[in-house]
Amino acid sequence: MPRSTRRSWLVWGVGVLAYAVAVFQRTSLSVAAEPAKERFAIGAAMLSIFAVAQLIMYAAMQIPVGVLVDRFGSRLVIAAGALVMAAGQALLAVTFDPAGALVARVLVGTGDAMTFICVLRLIPAWFSVSQVPIITQLTGLLGQAGQVASTIPLVAALAGPGWTATYLGAASVGVLVAVLVLAAVRNVPPGSTAHVTVGSWRQAGNDLIDSFRAPGTRLGLWAHFTTQFSGMVFALLWGYPFMTIGLGYPPELAGGLLTMMVLAAVVIGPVLGRLTAQFPLRRSNLIFGILIATIGMWTIVLLWPGAAPLPVFVVLILVLSAYGPGSAVGFDFARTFNPSTRLGAATGIVNMGGFVASLTTIFVIGVVLDLLARGGAYTLTDFKIAFCFQYVVWAFGIVSLRRTRRLARAQLAAEGTLIDPLPHAIARRWRQRH
Numbered sequence: 336m337p338r339s340t341r342r343s344w345l346v347w348g349v350g351v352l353a354y355a356v357a358v359f360q361r362t363s364l365s366v367a368a369e370p371a372k373e374r375f376a377i378g379a380a381m382l383s384i385f386a387v388a389q390l391i392m393y394a395a396m397q398i399p400v401g402v403l404v405d406r407f408g409s410r411l412v413i414a415a416g417a418l419v420m421a422a423g424q425a426l427l428a429v430t431f432d433p434a435g436a437l438v439a440r441v442l443v444g445t446g447d448a449m450t451f452i453c454v455l456r457l458i459p460a461w462f463s464v465s466q467v468p469i470i471t472q473l474t475g476l477l478g479q480a481g482q483v484a485s486t487i488p489l490v491a492a493l494a495g496p497g498w499t500a501t502y503l504g505a506a507s508v509g510v511l512v513a514v515l516v517l518a519a520v521r522n523v524p525p526g527s528t529a530h531v532t533v534g535s536w537r538q539a540g541n542d543l544i545d546s547f548r549a550p551g552t553r554l555g556l557w558a559h560f561t562t563q564f565s566g567m568v569f570a571l572l573w574g575y576p577f578m579t580i581g582l583g584y585p586p587e588l589a590g591g592l593l594t595m596m597v598l599a600a601v602v603i604g605p606v607l608g609r610l611t612a613q614f615p616l617r618r619s620n621l622i623f624g625i626l627i628a629t630i631g632m633w634t635i636v637l638l639w640p641g642a643a644p645l646p647v648f649v650v651l652i653l654v655l656s657a658y659g660p661g662s663a664v665g666f667d668f669a670r671t672f673n674p675s676t677r678l679g680a681a682t683g684i685v686n687m688g689g690f691v692a693s694l695t696t697i698f699v700i701g702v703v704l705d706l707l708a709r710g711g712a713y714t715l716t717d718f719k720i721a722f723c724f725q726y727v728v729w730a731f732g733i734v735s736l737r738r739t740r741r742l743a744r745a746q747l748a749a750e751g752t753l754i755d756p757l758p759h760a761i762a763r764r765w766r767q768r769h
């Protein structure tokens with residue numbers, strides 16, 4: 336159980352910086368839609384293919400990256416990821432060809448995938464067990480600063496120095512991050528007995544299978560899957576058109592509500608981190624609590640005749656803002672049900688869950704909207720019907736979540752830890768108190 340030192344904070348700080356820069360590179364095309372359409376002579380459909388290809392690459396790389404980080408350690412993989420993203424941004428800066436831009440975004444998705452789970456892998460090596468859930472939450476939250484940097488500053492850079500200089504600038508930031516990571520990050524504290532294993536590839540394959548077999552890893556995967564997608568789909572793509580076209584909100588209000596989502600997460604993250612650290616045997620109850628609130632609020636908004644009143648919608652936004660912090664609880668399952676030698680693989684498996692669910696939902700909502708309103712003139716009812724696809728994803732996720740929780744609890748019981756159903760535990764605690 337390492338105790339955090341100044342060095343721990345330095346290593347983690349540089350890791351968080353690398354993650355924030357990865358989020359910046361990830362979102363750096365979102366404010367450049369119009370200049371991108373002009374430069375590559377493409378339409379909105381091709382532009383969304385860039386985004387989907389990048390996200391597919393991100394999700395597909397989670398398991399290979401998990402295996403790599405277990406073999407080579409976070410320091411090398413994060414630095415390599417920063418360089419791959421830098422190569423993608425440099426290509427985007429100079430190409431005029433849509434195919435070149437597509438390759439560039441695939442490179443950014445690949446490098447991005449090499450960052451977050453590797454930064455998470457540093458945390459248990461450098462901090463004490465009780466600090467890990469909170470530091471994990473802070474990592475997710477602080478990384479979002481990268482998204483802020485990719486809005487107004489990037490718009491100004493595109494309007495000023497222009498496309499090539501802006502994306503070459505983004506590439507140089509990537510190179511700088513790689514140098515900083517190599518200089519400051521160490522996989523484990525000096526003198527630590529925990530080592531990064533560079534075993535055979537066969538061993539790496541076995542570790543991957545073992546992490547997938549561990550019920551706790553799959554519990555983390557389904558926790559991430561079920562809690563992340565609804566908020567992510569809303570924040571990433573469909574929330575803004577739902578609010579402006581469907582509900583008729585002015586753009587400033589819609590933008591303000593999306594900003595509120597980010598701000599609310601800043602409060603929810605540390606609270607969830609503390610609860611996770613304090614009640615490690617009740618993490619799945621936290622997940623179910625978030626799910627009940629999310630599904631309940633969506634049901635109210637979707638069933639409301641016409642547009643739900645603004646205060647009701649604000650409650651939905653507040654509940655949705657738990658998507659990042661809630662999904663981060665999934666990583667805690669991976670950590671506590673796996674030995675550190677295969678933590679990277681387990682974290683990669685978990686992180687795939689939410690992104691696969693989000694991509695599927697983004698895609699299906701788009702298809703349903705196109706079927707309902709071919710000319711793109713969507714109504715509130717079209718949006719409501721399309722958003723109903725979320726129930727399919729929740730149903731699938733919740734069945735899997737309950738099944739893997741049973742398996743994980745059975746494993747804990749075999750090891751001597753019995754977990755009462757929550758109402759029994761609350762009743763027992765109440766009796767003890769009184």
Ligand SMILES: NCCCC[C@H](N)C(=O)NCC(=O)O
Binds near residue numbers: 451452660662663
């Ligand atoms: N705005 C995105 C927040 C997602 C946080 C989340 N828990 C997560 O899995 N992040 C992975 C990443 O690479 O951002």
